[in-house]
Amino acid sequence: MGNGQVTMSNIFLSTAIITLAQIEINCHDDEVECGTVHGYKPSSLITVIGTISGVLSVLLLPFMGAIIDCTNYRRNIGIISCFCLMLVQTIQIGTVESTWYPMALLQALNGFIFQVVNLAAFSYLPEIGRAVGEETMTVYSAEWSIVMFVTELMYLVAVIGGSICFGLNDIQTGQFGQAVNVPASGICYYYAWKFFRNTGARRKLTGRESLFGTGFRQVFRTASGIYKHYGPSLGWFLLAVTFAEAAANTFVLVAVTYLKEVMGFGSSDIGILFFIVIIGTIPGSYLGKWLTMLTSCPKTTMKLQLIAFIIVNFAGFFCLTKPEQSSLAYVFGLLWGVLLGWFYPTESLIFSMIVPQGKMKVLFNEKAILYLSKLLMRIFPLSFLNHFVKVKKLNSLVSFYTARKFLDGFRHLFLLT
Amino acid sequence: MNEQGIELKYGGMHLNLYLFIALVCYHCMLPWDQCLEAVQWNKMLNETDVPPINNERDGLGGIELDDIPDRRGVETVFKRDVC
Numbered sequence: 001m002g003n004g005q006v007t008m009s010n011i012f013l014s015t016a017i018i019t020l021a022q023i024e025i026n027c028h029d030d031e032v033e034c035g036t037v038h039g040y041k042p043s044s045l046i047t048v049i050g051t052i053s054g055v056l057s058v059l060l061l062p063f064m065g066a067i068i069d070c071t072n073y074r075r076n077i078g079i080i081s082c083f084c085l086m087l088v089q090t091i092q093i094g095t096v097e098s099t100w101y102p103m104a105l106l107q108a109l110n111g112f113i114f115q116v117v118n119l120a121a122f123s124y125l126p127e128i129g130r131a132v133g134e135e136t137m138t139v140y141s142a143e144w145s146i147v148m149f150v151t152e153l154m155y156l157v158a159v160i161g162g163s164i165c166f167g168l169n170d171i172q173t174g175q176f177g178q179a180v181n182v183p184a185s186g187i188c189y190y191y192a193w194k195f196f197r198n199t200g201a202r203r204k205l206t207g208r209e210s211l212f213g214t215g216f217r218q219v220f221r222t223a224s225g226i227y228k229h230y231g232p233s234l235g236w237f238l239l240a241v242t243f244a245e246a247a248a249n250t251f252v253l254v255a256v257t258y259l260k261e262v263m264g265f266g267s268s269d270i271g272i273l274f275f276i277v278i279i280g281t282i283p284g285s286y287l288g289k290w291l292t293m294l295t296s297c298p299k300t301t302m303k304l305q306l307i308a309f310i311i312v313n314f315a316g317f318f319c320l321t322k323p324e325q326s327s328l329a330y331v332f333g334l335l336w337g338v339l340l341g342w343f344y345p346t347e348s349l350i351f352s353m354i355v356p357q358g359k360m361k362v363l364f365n366e367k368a369i370l371y372l373s374k375l376l377m378r379i380f381p382l383s384f385l386n387h388f389v390k391v392k393k394l395n396s397l398v399s400f401y402t403a404r405k406f407l408d409g410f411r412h413l414f415l416l417t
Numbered sequence: 418m419n420e421q422g423i424e425l426k427y428g429g430m431h432l433n434l435y436l437f438i439a440l441v442c443y444h445c446m447l448p449w450d451q452c453l454e455a456v457q458w459n460k461m462l463n464e465t466d467v468p469p470i471n472n473e474r475d476g477l478g479g480i481e482l483d484d485i486p487d488r489r490g491v492e493t494v495f496k497r498d499v500c
Contacts, residue, residue, distance in 0.1 A: 044419050232445075233452040240442030247435035254432065258425050297449045306440040310433045317429035356456040 002188035004152035006085065006114060009181040011274055012159060013092060013107065014046045014256045015267045016174025020100035021045055038101060043261045049104055050253045053111025062215025064116050068123045070205050070214060075198045078120035082189040085113045086182060093178045096171065117189075124196055149278070155184060156275045163268040173267035234354050241347060244306065248343055251313075251336070264323035273333040280337020281344075288342040298350045305342050312339060 019028065021042035027034035034042055068074045088110045095103045129137040158180055163173040205214060227235050259265040259273065291301045316332040319325065418428050446452060 041420060043425065047419075230455060232447045233455045236442050236446040237452075240439040240446070242439075243435045243442065244439035247432040247439070251429075251432060254425075254429050258429055262425055299443055299446060299449045299452070303440060303443050306436050306443070310436050310440075313433050313436070314430055317426040321426060354452050354456050 002082075002185035002192065003114075003118065004148040005155040005181045005185040005188075006089070008152050008155050008159075008274070009089070009177045010107075011252075011256055011270055012177030012267050013095065013103075013174045014049075014253075015260055015270055016095055016171045017045060017049075017100055017104050017107070018042050018257065018260050019170040020095070020097055021104075023097060024100070043257050045104060046253055046257050047250075049108045050111065050250070052108035053115075056108070056112040057115045060112065061115055061119060062219060063212050064119055064215075065123075066211045066215035066218075068120055069202050069218075070211065071201050072198070074120060074123060075193065075196055077116065078196060079193050081113055081116040081120060082193060085110065085117055086186050086189065088113065089178055089182050089185070093175050093182070095174055095178070121192065121196075127199070149281075151184075151188075153275065153278060155180065156271055156278070158184075160268050160271040160275065163271070168267075170267045173271075177267075230354075230356065234356075237350060237354060240302075241351075244343070244347070247309075248340065255336075258317075258320075259329065262322075263320060263326060263329055265326070265329075269326070273330060276330055276333040277337035277340065280334040281341030284338035284341020284343075285345050287338060288346045291342075292346065292349065298346055298353065301342075302346050302350060305339065305346060309339050309343065312336065 021037045022028040022034060025035050025037050025042070026032065027042070037045075040048055064077065068077055088106050092103050092106060092110075128140070132140065159173065159177045162168065162176050162180070166172075166176075168176055205211070209217075226238065256270060259270050265273070288301060288305065291304060292298050295301055312332070312335050316336070320329050320332060418431070419425060447455065
C-alpha cells in the first residue's frame with residue numbers, strides 16, 4: 001500500500017525539481033530558452049535521476065538480494081530500508097530554491113532504496129504462498145493490487161485537491177505531495193514490517209562463496225538454464241519483457257518532463273492527467289482479458305498491444321506539440337492508461353503460464369531475472385535519451401557506454417551462455 | 418538527444434524502438450500451444466536442485482540428465498513418485 005503513494009509522489013516532486021532548476025537559470029518563462037544547470041538542461045534532470053538510480057539498483061540489488069537470501073537479516077534490511085525511504089521523503093519536504101539540487105541527488109538514492117524495500121517485501125511472497133496455498137495467494141495478490149490502486153487514486157485526489165483548493169504553485173505542490181506521502185505511506189510500512197516475521201536464512205553460503213558474488217551468480221545460473229532449456233519460449237519472452245518494460249517504465253519519466261516542458265502543464269495538471277491514466281487502466285485490463293479470451297492466445301494479445309502502443313505513442317508525441325492542445329493530452333492520457341492496463345496484466349498472465357512448473361524457489365529465481373532485466377533496461381533508454389549523441393562527455397555520471405556494457409552483458413547472459 | 422537540442426517528442430517516439438524489438442521477440446517465441454507444452458516438466462529443477470544421480474543401491478549410476486526423456490523417466494530412475 002505504501003508503494004502507491006511513494007510512486008505517485010515522484011510525479012509532483014519531479015515537476016517541482018524541474019521548475020526550481022529553471023528558476024535557478026532564469027528560464028522559467030515560456031519565452032526564454034533554457035541553458036544548462038549543473039551541466040544539464042533542466043528537462044534532462046528527471047531522466048538523469050532515473051539513470052543514476054537505475055545504475056545503483058543494478059549494481060547493488062543482487063548484493064542486497066544475497067543478504068536477504070543468505071543471512072538472518074531479511075527483516076532488518078526491510079525495516080532499515082523503509083526507515084531510510086521515509087527519512088528521504090521527509091527531508092524532501094524541504095525542497096526549495098536553495099536545496100533543490102541535493103534533493104534531486106537524494107531522489108536518485110530514493111529510487112534505489114525503493115527497490116530495496118520492494119525486494120525485501122517480495123522475498124516473503126514465496127513463503128506466504130506456501131503457507132496459505134496457491135488459490136488464497138491468488139486472491140490476496142488481486143486484493144493487494146486493488147488496494148494499492150485505490151491508495152494511489154486517493155493520494156492523487158488529496159494532493160490535486162489540496163493544490164487546487166489552496167492555490168499552490170508547482171514547488172509548493174511538490175512539498176505538499178511529500179508531506180502527505182510521509183504519514184500516508186509511513187503508517188503502511190510500519191504495519192507491514194510489524195507483521196513480517198524474522199525468519200532464518202533460506203540458504204547458507206559455503207566457505208568459498210561471497211555475498212557479493214552469490215546474487216550475480218544465481219541470476220546468471222538461472223538465466224543460462226532458461227536459455228538452455230526454455231530458450232524458444234521463456235527465453236524470448238523474458239527478452240521481450242526486457243525491452244517492453246524498458247519503454248513502459250521510462251514512459252512515465254519522459255511523460256512528466258514532456259508535459260511540463262512542451263505542454264506547459266503545472267503540477268496539478270500533470271496529477272490530473274496521471275489520475276486519468278490510472279482510471280484508463282481499468283478498461284484496459286478488461287480489454288486485454290476480452291482479447292485474450294477472443295484469441296485464446298495471450299501472446300497474440302500482447303503483440304496487438306505492442307502494435308497499438310507504438311501507434312498511440314507515435315501519434316501522441318507527434319500531435320502534442322503546443323500548450324494549446326492540453327485537452328488532447330487528456331485524451332491521449334486515457335489511451336495510454338488503457339494501453340498500460342492492457343500491457344501489465346497480459347504480461348503477468350504470459351509469465352505465470354509459461355514459467356515451468358516446480359518449486360517456488362526456481363520460480364522466484366526467474367522472477368529475480370525478470371526483475372533485474374527490468375532494471376537493466378530501464379537504464380538503457382534513459383541513457384539513450386540523454387547521452388546518445390554525447391558519449392564523449394566524461395563528466396557524465398552515467399555514460400551511454402556504461403549502459404551499453406550493461407546491455408551487452410545482459411544480452412550475452414541470455415544468448416551466449 | 419535532449420542535450421543536443423533534438424526535440425523532446427523524438428525522445429518520446431524513440432521508445433517505440435524498444436516496443437518494436439519486444440514485438441519481434443514475441444514473434445520469435447514458439448507458438449503458444451508449444452510454449453505451454455515446453456513447460457509441463459521443469460527441466461531446470463532437476464539441473465539446479467537435484468544432486469547428480471548416482472543410485473548405487475539400485476545399480477544406477479552416472480546418469481546424465483539428457484538421458485531422461487520425461488517425468489516418467491525420472492520416476493523410473495528414482496523408483497519412486499516424483500512430486
